[in-house]
Amino acid sequence: MSTYNFKKISTVPASKDFVDIILSRTQRKTPTVIHKNYKISRIRRFYMRKVKFTQQNFHDKLTTILTEFPKLSDLHPFYADLLNTLYNKDHYKLSLGQLNIARHLIDKVASDYTKLLKYGDSLYRCKMLKRAAMGRMVTVMKKQGPPLKYLEEVRQHLSRLPSIDPNTRTLLLCGCPNAGKSSFMNLITRAEVEVQPYAFTTKSLYVGHTDYEYLRWQVIDTPGVLDRPFDEMNTIELQAITALAHIRAAVIFFLDTSEKCGVPLDQQLCIYKSIKPLFANKPLIVVCNKADIINLEQLGKESPEKRELVAELERDHVPVRQMSTITHEGVMDVKKEACDSLLGMRVELKMRSRKAESILNRVHVAMPAPRDNKKRKPFIPANVLKAMENKKNAMETESTDKPRKKLEKDLEEELGDDYSLDLKKYKDLMVEEWKYDKIPELWNGFNVADFIDPDIFKKLEELEKDEEEREKNGFYKPDIKEQDEATRKIHQLALKIREKIKINWINRQLDRPGKKAVMSRVTSKRARERSVSRLRNEFSELGVDMSDVRGTNFTRTRSTSRGPPLKRTRLRSEAMTRSYSRGPSRDVSGVRDVEMADKMKKLGRKAQKERNFAGRKGEGDRHIYDLKPKHLFSGKRGLGKTGRR
Known part of the structure; x- marks a missing residue:
C-alpha cells in the first residue's frame, strides 16, 4: 500500500x-x-x-x-x-x-x-x-x-504526519541546514513552510504540490543534514535520510556558495559525498543557491579553491545550476529540469518492464513506406494563398502606420519604482477635468460636484450671525404693548405657570427617596414648605378667587403619622424604659403577654422565610422539585425492556 x-x-x-x-x-x-x-x-x-x-x-x-x-x-x-x-x-x-x-x-x-x-x-x-x-x-x-x-x-x-505517496512523481529537496530548501518549496508550490534565518527551522518532512506538463507533482522538503555518520544523527536528520533511501524521486541538492548558512562549502560537499550512495538510480541536480549574494563567476575570482570544489561535481557529469530564491532567478529552470529528468527516467523504466511489451504487442502502429523518390508539397488553393497574402500585407501596413498603444505593462517596465496604477485616466467624460473629481457621480450628463457651491459655508456663517443679531434685537419676540389688556394678562399668567411648573419639578426631584439627603438632628428646624395659607396666597396671585374655600378638601388638616397618638406613644415609651417586666395591655398589642408576643414574632419570621427565599429568585434559577419521583422509583418492575437503565 x-x-x-x-x-x-x-x-x-x-x-x-x-x-x-x-x-x-x-x-x-x-x-x-x-x-x-x-x-x-x-x-x-x-x-x-x-x-x-x-x-x-x-x-x-x-x-x-x-x-x-x-x-x-x-x-x-x-x-x-x-x-x-x-x-x-x-x-x-x-x-x-x-x-x-x-x-x-x-x-x-x-x-x-x-x-x-x-x-x-x-x-x-x-x-x-x-x-x-x-x-x-x-x-x-x-x-x-x-x-x-x-x-x-x-x-x-501519526495523525500529524503529512500524507506522502512514495510511488508518485516527487521532487526531493535536501542539503545542509538554512540552504534555502523551504524558500524554494514556497515558490514552486502552494505550501507555506516556515522560513527563518537560523538552522533547523524545518524539523520534520513537509509536503507540497505543484503542476507541470498537466501533471500533479509532489515536493518534499526535508530537514537539514550535518556532516557526521548515520549512527550519530538525531531523529530530525534521520527523517531526511529515510526519505532519500526509500522514495524514488528527482533529488535537488542545495549548496550555499555564500556560506551564509554557517556551514563552509567544503563541509557541504562532504555532506554530499556522505549521502551520495542514496542518490543511486535517481535524477540528481546540484543547485548553488543565493546567487544574488555571490555567483559562480564571482566565486572563481574571489576564491578559486572553492570554485574548484564545485568544478569537481561538473567533471563527474552532475548538472550544477545557479539560483536565487530572493530574485527568483533560475527557480523555474531548476524545477523544469528536475521534472523533465524524472519524467524521462520513469518512461524509460516503464519501457523496460514486461508490461510495456505486452501493451506494444497488442498495438499496431502503421508506418507507410514511400513508393518513389518524388517530393510532394502540400496543395493549397490559389484563392486561399491570395487571401493570406492580403491579410499579411494589411497587418504590415497597419503596424507601420499606427504605433502600438502603450499598455500598463510597458509603462511599468519604463517607470520602474515610480509607476503607480491610475485607473481614472481611462474614464470617458465630456470634460477631462471631471475624471479626478472626488465625487464623479453623473446625473443627466452633468457632474453632481459642479452644482455644489464652494462658498456655502461662508454664506451659512453669515446667515447664523444675522439670526443671532435679530434674536438680540427682539425681532422674534411678540410686542406685548401693542396687544390689548386681556391678551397681555394671559401672557403674564402663562409665564408664571411655566415658572411654577419648573419649581414644582425641582421640588419633586429633591423629595425623591433616592435623591433626598439625610439631615442630622442638630440642624435647625426648617420652615414648612406646604401650608394652606401659602397655597391660598399663591392662587390669589395667579388670579384665582379664594374668598369662599371653607370646608374644601385642602383646608382639612390631618395627622400623617400612621402609629398611635403622640401622648399614647410617649406613655408607652416611658413605661418601657422604667420597667420591661410588665407586659403591654391586651388592647394595645393584641397579645396576652410577652412570651406570646415573642412566639408570634418567631412564627411570623418563619412564615416569611420561604417568601424571602422565593423573592430572591431570578430568571436563570432552576429548581428540581423531586429528585426521585415516586412513579419511577416505587412498585415492582415488569418483565419488559430495561433499556432505560
Whole structure:
C-alpha cells in the first residue's frame, strides 16, 4: 500500500477510562434486578450474561485498537523506517503485543468463570463468582496503562504526519541546514513552510504540490543534514535520510556558495559525498543557491579553491545550476529540469518492464513506406494563398502606420519604482477635468460636484450671525404693548405657570427617596414648605378667587403619622424604659403577654422565610422539585425492556 490514512485511527483511552467505559456499558446494557421468585438456573444465566458481555466489550475494544494501528510488515518501507525512526519499532511492537496478550487473558478469565457459574448453587455464590471475574478482568486492564499511554502518543503523532505517496512523481529537496530548501518549496508550490534565518527551522518532512506538463507533482522538503555518520544523527536528520533511501524521486541538492548558512562549502560537499550512495538510480541536480549574494563567476575570482570544489561535481557529469530564491532567478529552470529528468527516467523504466511489451504487442502502429523518390508539397488553393497574402500585407501596413498603444505593462517596465496604477485616466467624460473629481457621480450628463457651491459655508456663517443679531434685537419676540389688556394678562399668567411648573419639578426631584439627603438632628428646624395659607396666597396671585374655600378638601388638616397618638406613644415609651417586666395591655398589642408576643414574632419570621427565599429568585434559577419521583422509583418492575437503565 502506498499511502495510509493515519487520521482514521480511533482514540486510545487510558487504563482507568478504559475500565470505566466497559463497566458502565455493562451496567447500562444488561439487567440489574433479581427478584425473589427467580430459579437458580435463571440466576446463573443472569450473572453469566454479565461476565460474557463485559468480556466481549473488552475483546472488541482491544481488537479495534490492534487492527487500526498499522503493521510494519504491511506498510511501504518508507513508512516502516519512518515509524522506526520516530517511535522505535521495538517499543511499538511490544505495546501492541501486550494488548494482544491482555485480550487473550480476558477471554481466558471469562471462559473459566463461565464454567464455574454453570454450577453455582446459590445466589450469593454466583454473585461472588461474577465479582471475581470482573475484578480479574479489571486487574489485567489496569496493568496495561503504559502501553495504552504510549500508543495514544503514537496515534497523535501519526495523525500529524503529512500524507506522502512514495510511488508518485516527487521532487526531493535536501542539503545542509538554512540552504534555502523551504524558500524554494514556497515558490514552486502552494505550501507555506516556515522560513527563518537560523538552522533547523524545518524539523520534520513537509509536503507540497505543484503542476507541470498537466501533471500533479509532489515536493518534499526535508530537514537539514550535518556532516557526521548515520549512527550519530538525531531523529530530525534521520527523517531526511529515510526519505532519500526509500522514495524514488528527482533529488535537488542545495549548496550555499555564500556560506551564509554557517556551514563552509567544503563541509557541504562532504555532506554530499556522505549521502551520495542514496542518490543511486535517481535524477540528481546540484543547485548553488543565493546567487544574488555571490555567483559562480564571482566565486572563481574571489576564491578559486572553492570554485574548484564545485568544478569537481561538473567533471563527474552532475548538472550544477545557479539560483536565487530572493530574485527568483533560475527557480523555474531548476524545477523544469528536475521534472523533465524524472519524467524521462520513469518512461524509460516503464519501457523496460514486461508490461510495456505486452501493451506494444497488442498495438499496431502503421508506418507507410514511400513508393518513389518524388517530393510532394502540400496543395493549397490559389484563392486561399491570395487571401493570406492580403491579410499579411494589411497587418504590415497597419503596424507601420499606427504605433502600438502603450499598455500598463510597458509603462511599468519604463517607470520602474515610480509607476503607480491610475485607473481614472481611462474614464470617458465630456470634460477631462471631471475624471479626478472626488465625487464623479453623473446625473443627466452633468457632474453632481459642479452644482455644489464652494462658498456655502461662508454664506451659512453669515446667515447664523444675522439670526443671532435679530434674536438680540427682539425681532422674534411678540410686542406685548401693542396687544390689548386681556391678551397681555394671559401672557403674564402663562409665564408664571411655566415658572411654577419648573419649581414644582425641582421640588419633586429633591423629595425623591433616592435623591433626598439625610439631615442630622442638630440642624435647625426648617420652615414648612406646604401650608394652606401659602397655597391660598399663591392662587390669589395667579388670579384665582379664594374668598369662599371653607370646608374644601385642602383646608382639612390631618395627622400623617400612621402609629398611635403622640401622648399614647410617649406613655408607652416611658413605661418601657422604667420597667420591661410588665407586659403591654391586651388592647394595645393584641397579645396576652410577652412570651406570646415573642412566639408570634418567631412564627411570623418563619412564615416569611420561604417568601424571602422565593423573592430572591431570578430568571436563570432552576429548581428540581423531586429528585426521585415516586412513579419511577416505587412498585415492582415488569418483565419488559430495561433499556432505560
